[in-house]
Amino acid sequence: MKSLFRYEQKDSLLHRLDPRVKLFWLFGISVLSVVFGTPDLLAILFISTLPFWVMLKPSKSRIKAIIIIFMSVLLSFTISQALFYYWAKDPLFTLVPSSFPLLGPLTGGIYFYADGAVYGLYQSFRVMASLSAAMLVIATTHPGMLIDAFVRFFEIRTAGKSxxxxxxxxxxxxxxxxxxxxxxxxEESGIILNAMQARGLELKGDVRRKAKALKYILVPLVVNILRAGRKLAIAADTRGFRANRHRTYVNELKLKRNDYIFLIYTILLTSGGLYLSYIGFGGTVPI
Incomplete structure (x- = not known):
């Protein structure tokens, strides 16, 4: 799972794109995932991000982590909506009848609705589309370039000043x-877990034993994170972080031909999606 949040150094088309263009594309995908309201458009929006994964050719560990994340989102939305779909009428089957002691009277019964499961299925595409685009940006953009893109997203030159x-x-x-x-x-949690197990920490058993074992993992994890944060702060101070208000940059961000092509694609995709939403394909409506 840790590979999801790491930059993967390669020479792909997405790696060569300007980070500002990729952030604009991520913003467009996120907007469309909110305004679209039909299953077909939401599915198409998610599928539109998959060819970029093919271009990236990610490692096996990243592919495995991506599949786990997507399946978790899909199953959680599908199951939750199948059980708690507001507009449902006829349940497919009953999980907990209303006559069941204590839980039945409190909930009025818990039922599984087929139309709710379908609704949750296509609603999961909202999250997966934005999530897929965000993971692509993280995987193909160096953290330093990402900071530059946030700080210098747009630049205006006038009267000899920028x-x-x-x-x-x-x-x-x-x-x-x-x-x-x-x-x-x-990484730290994995190291701590292995160290604790080597010292005889037992993780198998009832909930009470697992909760007791959890505190032996959380305390050193928090301490190590605080130490790492302190080291980062000291390193930033020694390098003159915030010493000068007007910063200079080694790498200047300039749009190239591929950047303009991808920017036009993003504009057409976003504007076309907004138009479809305007003419009646937007909003979230019950199926």
Whole structure:
């Protein structure tokens, strides 16, 4: 799972694209995943991200992690909506009858609705489309370039001066650090778990034993994360972080031919999706 949050260094088309263009594409996919309201469009939106995974040719560990994430999202949405679908009429079968002691009177019975399962199935495409695009951006964009894209998303030159439009550098650094800390946490938890098991920690058994074992893992994990954060803060201070308000950059972001082609594709995709939503394919309606 830790490979999901790591930059994968390769020479693919997405790697060569300007990070600002990729962020704009991610924004467009996220907007369309909200405004679309029909199963066909939501499925097409998700499928539109899959060819970029083929171009990327990810590692086997990343493919395995992606499949686990997508299947988890799909099953959680499908099952939750099958049990709690508001517009459902006739249940497919009963899980807990209303006459069941205590739980039955409290819930009025728990039923499985086929139309709710279908509704949850296509609603899961909303999350999977945005999630797929976000993971593609993370996998193909170096963290340093991602920070530059956030800070210098748009630049205007006038009267011999340049004005950059973007979020403050401190916030961009914080976001990039938070993303990079995710695989670190997973690695640390794995190391701590192996160390505790080598010392005789038993994880098998009832819920009480597992909860007791959990505290032996969480405490050293939090301590190690705090230590890593402190080291990062010291390293940033020694390198003059925030020492100068007007920063200079080694790499200048410039759009190339492929960037313009991908930008036009993103604009056409987003504007076409918004138009379809405007003429009646938008909103979330019960099936």
């Amino acid at each position: 004005y950059r439009i973007g979020i403050p550098y401190e916030i961009a650094f914080m976001v990039s650090s938070a993303v990079s800390f995710a695989p670190t946490m997973l």
